[in-house]
Amino acid sequence: MITIAPSLLSSDFADLRNQIRLAEEGGADWIHLDVMDGHFVPNLTIGPPVIASIRKATRLPLDTHLMITNAESFLEHYRDAGADILTVHYEACRHLHRALQRIHELGARAGVSLNPSTPVTVLQDILGDVDMVLLMTVNPGFGGQSFIPRSLDRIRALTAMLRDANPSVLIEVDGGIDATTVHDVVQAGARVLVAGNYIFSAKDIPGAVRTLRSHAMDALQARSTRTA
Secondary structure, eight states, X not given: OOEEEEBGGXXXXXXXXXXXXXXXXXXXXXXXXXXXXXXXXXXXXXXXXXXXXXXXXXXXXXXXXXXXXXXXXXXXXXXXXXXXXXXXXXXXXXXXXXXXXXXXXXXXXXXXXXXXXSOGGXXXXXGGGOSEEEEESSOTTOSSOOOOTTHHHHHHHHXXXXXXXXXXXXXEEXXXXXXXXXXXXXXXXXXXXEESHHHHTSSSHHHHHHHHHHXXXXXXXXXXXXXX
């Protein structure tokens, strides 16, 4: 019911294998990879060669968030490198339906991400073609930012849309997720939680993963009790 996906953007890249191991020790479900090109977002991060190395270090699904322009031209490269989930941005993908089809043809799960200012209603016509929607709860590009409070209304709106259109679609949230914000995002409908700074800046990385899950499960239980 809850998926914890530590984001390596906030990890120590000089100690990457050990950082992944510590996240796994805490019970992480996925590893989240932020791919940035310096064009769509104002930062540069990793590409297929680094992802291929990460693939050798873990058996966890690699949740790969493509914050890049012209993502359609690079899907095969990231899938070949070991990505299990490929998420493209609505704002950067000229032919969104075609890209989602191609991701599925490659044998990966397909996600679509929305920036904080993009209405969730733009996805109405493609909800039958996605496995996951990633709502950015900060402006993409850098780790360690503060959660945008109005994101809760967007999560609730998307939850309502999916209830009618495609209840199997997962809602993922990324940005400012920690032990304080996790309660509200889970109650709003999020089920995949990306956390970078909260996990990898902690002295006890496995403990941070466990604490985040504990808070998320408490929120999920409270939501279930309220709607029963």
